[in-house]
Amino acid sequence: MRLILRLTLSATLVAAVMTTIQATEVHSDGRVTFRLRAPQAQSVAVAGKGKGNGMGDEPHPMTKQPDGAWSVTIGPVRPGFHYYELIVDGVPINDPSSPTYFGWGRDTSGLEVPDPALDFYTPNPAVTSGQVRILWRQSKLTGRMRQLHVYTPPGYDRDIDKRYPVLYLQHGAGENQTSWTRQGKVNHIMDNLLAREKAKPMIVVMAHGYAARPGAANPDRPSREDNLFQQVVVEELVPFIDDQFRTIADREHRAIAGLSMGGGQAMRIGLEHLDQFAWVATMAGAIDAENPPAVLRDPQLANARLKLLWIGCGRDDMILERSEKLHEKLTQQGITHVYHLSDGSHEWQAWRKHLWELGPLLFR
């Protein structure tokens, strides 16, 4: 086999893939060492992206060794997932040693700092895993093919008479349909909820959260045309999913949730379409308490129609105050809801925890 390898790969290719990249190193105490080989660079720094990022708000200058290798050790860094970038002579770049994740409108470096106290979002070797299915769907409203991700629980292919409730789960601004799988670990969280018998088996649909009319210049960027995305979900996506998967196709078995921008979308779409959804949740995406969807001005209707209204927020999240106000307003009005505060900022680690808390409440 050595012969085959030698013969079928170019020397260049082998050299490149065999070279050990100086990988980012997460130490057991939570400190993190970043490295970059850049002999000709004048300055190199590493910076977390986003307010309240676990890596701190300011760039961390890296220092150069005589051999051209730059490095810095920072932290301890808060456990969880943090977007970041390296800055080489003023140019923000992805870290060559990091996997990239779609966030900030493009593929962006991400740092995963394990939390030794938590194992709910890591793959569980003891169970058969669910599947995340990548599908393409032609959309009449946008005139484009749209990719979506769909989680199906373990056993979906085996129990072929069983039908499932569906959770529609949206990403944040600058992210896309891959983000709940890649950054959020949705499949591992759902697998673990099911393995511990904490949640009902459900299908989770993760759609591309932007929509623009045919011919739009930037169809994949956050759009203010949110009525169009709402239309895509209600008129196209829900019927498509009910056609393609073994769903229980009624409002009592359909939930919608999302984080940040996606939380606003979930509240708007869910609360304005209670004929379609009976379970509505937002993670760090609270709506304006003074200007809510109509149903939230009618406590009797809201309580009669909503199986669950769930509002989650991190204690250090920038939208905490807004979430508090919404919670107070709903409480004053006597609208039944769950208000859940988790540790964390406006970040994936909080949303992973939110899904872990929300999952068991759905479809009971």
Place this chain on the structure above:
Amino acid sequence: MRLILRLTLSATLVAAVMTTIQATEVHSDGRVTFRLRAPQAQSVAVAGKGKGNGMGDEPHPMTKQPDGAWSVTIGPVRPGFHYYELIVDGVPINDPSSPTYFGWGRDTSGLEVPDPALDFYTPNPAVTSGQVRILWRQSKLTGRMRQLHVYTPPGYDRDIDKRYPVLYLQHGAGENQTSWTRQGKVNHIMDNLLAREKAKPMIVVMAHGYAARPGAANPDRPSREDNLFQQVVVEELVPFIDDQFRTIADREHRAIAGLSMGGGQAMRIGLEHLDQFAWVATMAGAIDAENPPAVLRDPQLANARLKLLWIGCGRDDMILERSEKLHEKLTQQGITHVYHLSDGSHEWQAWRKHLWELGPLLFR
């Protein structure tokens, strides 16, 4: 909705995701303009990665405008998929405006230049798409969870009594289980083959092509321990797939193919396990004609047991000479095989074409 967006997103985040990134521009004549904003950089260039890359063998220096924007227009660039990098003050980086693809041992920028003459690997809006399923599987041999991608054809969930043949399809060195989907467009190619009734419906399994014993330092890098990967496929993966999917679980309905390193693996695994595989194909991954697996020294056995032995290569591929030698040797020995030359170099555009040619020959 504007209100909600404004309130639930930080100003920083909105600014970042709304900023139009100066995207790489592919012109209608095949020329390509690359751009990077880097006011403080001393030099910026763009370079294709790999010998015979459609972008040329040498870096293309970019020129700086007074506002700090660098750019260069090159080409025409050969249609297809090309790995590339930007070089900023000597540091190779990913292009911030490019999606990344796992190749060269890490997430790497890729340029897609459309071929106006070809539509077999683009999404087909007229048909229901197949699914690419992401699964995780605990491996006893490696002591790790291994991710795999599995393509299921349209109708798989509907025709629940139908069973399918399986093609095992391997990536090249430095790539992984995601590459046939992301770079190779395997699902679009299979969907189009099926829509045109050129191939039989089949399941396509794309495994992580590296294997190392438990505790190995670099389990995800190309390993010389190829007997272990062979063992993983034969002892673990095939039984797992036959358990989890509705396969026709015999050699006459099981094929193995791969590109480059994966082509060598497919030849070795397939030809050394003819009790498991009757269809064997290599794309630009020819083995040494003087040192082949035993069955290729026994024309009678080979012809009796092999339903297909398929050897594909690009006319400009660096391993063309080796492929030619193998073809000649097999011809001399009277071993029935298909030798297929396509346009192209050691590159994805050739392998997409190979799959398009190979698919219709399988399971006939």
